[in-house]
Amino acid sequence: MTDSGLGDLLLEDFRPRSSARVDVTLLDRPALPVIDAHNHLGRWLSGDGGWMAPDVGQLLATMDACDVTSIVNLDGRWGTELAENLERYDLAHPGRFHTFAHLDWRVLSKDGDASAALVAQVEAAADHGAKGFKVWKDLGLTVRDGQGSLVMPDDPRLHDALVRVGQLGLPVLIHTADPLAFFQPLDEHNERIEELAKHPDWWFGDPGLPGFDELLGSMASLIESCPGTQFVGAHVGGAAEDLGLVARLLDRLPNLSVDLGGRMAELGRQPRAAAKLIMQYSDRVLFGTDAFPIGPEDYRHWYRFLETDDECFDYAPEAEIPPQGRWQVSALDLPAEILPKLYSGNASRLLNIPTP
Template identity: 25%
Template sequence: MVQLVKRNKTIHVSLGLAAIILLAACSDAHSPSAPEQQSDHYTMLDYAKLAKIDAHVHANSSDRSFLEQAKLDNFTLLSINVDYPDFPSIAEQRKVALQLKQLDEEQFQFASTFSMDNWQHENWQETVIEDIDLAIKQGAKAVKVWKNIGMSHRDAKGDLVMIDHPSFAPIFEHMKNNNLPLVGHQGEPKNCWLPLEEMTVNNDRQYFAAHPEYHMYLHPEFPSYEDQMQARDTMLVKNPQLRFMGAHMASLEWSVDELAEFFERNPLAVADMAARSGQIQYQSVLDRYKVREFFIKYQDRILYATDLTHNPGRDPEAFKQEVRNKWHQDWKYLSTSEVLQVPEVDGVIKGLALPKSVINKIYRRNAQRFFDLTTH
C-alpha cells in the first residue's frame, strides 16, 4: 500500500512538464457530448451537500474519529479487511468493523477477507467458505484478495501462488453463487517494476527508494508485472459471472487506455480509485481531455475510493484533518475546473470538471449498485 506523503522530486517528461502544465491549466478542449458549463458540474460549495461513498478504506481502530469525519463530510465508508501483516489480525479487523457498523448501519459498511494459513490443508477451502458465509450473515458486502496471493505466499515447492491457482476455484464459485463481489488487489503499481528515475509519481519513487525490498525492478526473480496481470485476467476468464472490483484502478493505473481495454474484456468488472489518484492526475497533466473522456465513457465502472487507513494509536484530530484534506483534494480535481496542487505530482493540475451525472455515479451510485449498499 502506498502512503500519502509529501513528494519533492521533479518528474521528467519528454515534452517538458512546465509547458504541459501550462497547456493543461489553460486548455478549453471539452467533450462535444459533455461541455464544461458552470451549471453542469459541482463546485466546492456542493461538496458537503452530496451524499458520497468512499468504497475502499481501512478502519482498523474502534476509535470513532473516522466515522465522525465521514458524517461531517457526508460520506459512507466501505472498510475492507485485508490479509496484511502490518495490520491487526483478520479477526481483530472484523471485530472493529462489526463495532463500527453497529454504531451506524448505513454510514459504515465492510468487506471481509480470508487467510492463507493452512492453505494446503485438506479442509482449508471448507474453512474459508464457512467463514465467508459467517461474514455474509454479519453484513459483509464483498471479499478481498490481497497481493500476498501472487507476491508473497508460496506453496510447498516454494513457488508463488497466483490468483488463477485451481485451489481458489471452489471459493470463487461459492461467491458467485451468493452474488458476493470479489475485490482483487493483484500486483503493484507498474512503477514498482521500473527504475526510480522512470517512475511517474513522487509517492511511488519515494516509497520504493525507502523500501528496496519491495521494489520489483530490483528483484527479477519475482513474477513480472505482466505475469501478475495475466494471472488476474486468466482467473476472470475462468469466472466470467464473478462480480469483480479491481482495487487500485485494477493495477492499470498507469494508462486509462489499458484500463479501458480491461473494462471492454470484462463487462462485469469495475475498478476503484484507491491510492491511485496521483497516477490519474499525472496522465491528466499530459492529456486532460483523454482522462476526462475516459471518466465520462466509463462512468458506470469507476468507484471513488482513497485507501485511507485508520490504525490504532493515531491522533484523532490529526487523522481527521488528513481525511478531510484528501477528500477535499479529490473532489476539487474530479468535480471542478479549478487549478490544484497535489503531493504526488509536481506543478499544478486543472480539475476535470466532470458532469454532475458522472460525479453522482462515481461518488455514490456505482458503489450502491455494485455492493448492494443501502445508504443515506
C-alpha cells in the same frame, strides 16, 4: 550553477515551489453525497496494532462534514478480527460502514483440501455479516503454497471460494500488482525512485517474481473464470498508468468495475484520458479514496480533483516532496450528470449498499 554553489544540491534537498499562478477552487462538500468504496479502518495496517480510526465519533463528524454517507472498510480480515471490526463499525453505526473480510491464505501452505477450506472461510465470514471480500496484492507476490511456489490470482485452488462469494451475492474488491514503476529496474530512469528508496520492500522487479503484465493477466483470468461474481479492481484496476489496458479489461470482463482509490497522482497527470475513461465506463467506476487515517481535507481534495477544472496543483498538498513522484496534477472537470453514478450509484448497485 557552480558559481551559486547549487551544482551540488542533492535531489533529496530540492523542494521547488510552483510559480504558476492558477485558480484554486476549494469545495467543502461534493455535488452530492458520496460512498467511499475504498478505505481502511481496521488494525492490520496500522503500525502499532491500534484502530486506523481511533475515534469513531470523530470519523463520523468528518463524514457528516464532507457528505460521506458510508465507507467500505477493507480491513475485516477473519475470525475475531472480523467480528470486532463488524461490532465497532457496521453494527454500532448501521448503514455508515460496510466491512469486507479477507481469506486466510495460510491454508494453502498446509496439508488438506485448501479449496474446500477457503470455501468454508467464505461461508463463515458471510454468516458473520461481512459485506464483501478483499483480495490483496500479496496474492501473486508473497503468498506461497506448501511447495514454496507463489500462488497467483488465477490459481485453481482459489476458484471455488471466489465463485461461492458471488453465489452469496457478495462482491470482491481485488488489488493486484502495484504501480508499474515498482516492477521496473531500480535505476536513474525509475520515476518513483525517491519513493522506492524510502520503501525498498515496495519494489517487485526481482526476476524471481511475476511481472506486472503477468499479474494483471492472471487477475483477468480469475475474473473471467468467475462470471457470477462482481469484482472491483482497486486502484483503477491496478493499471492507472495504462488506461488503455484498463479499458481493454473492462471491455473483456463484464463483471469488473474499478475504483479510483489512491491514484489521484496517476490520473491527474493524464486528466483528459482519465476523464474520458470515467465517462466511457460511467456505470463501472467507483469513488474511493484509500486515504487513511482520513480527515476532511482528504475528501475535499478529491472533490476538487473530480469536479473542478483547476490545473497544476499538488496531489498530496501536505507533503513537502510529492511522495509518488515529482509532478503535479490537473483536475478532471467531470460533467455533473455522471457524478451520481461515480459518487454513489455504482457502489450502491455493485456492492449492495443502500443508496444515500
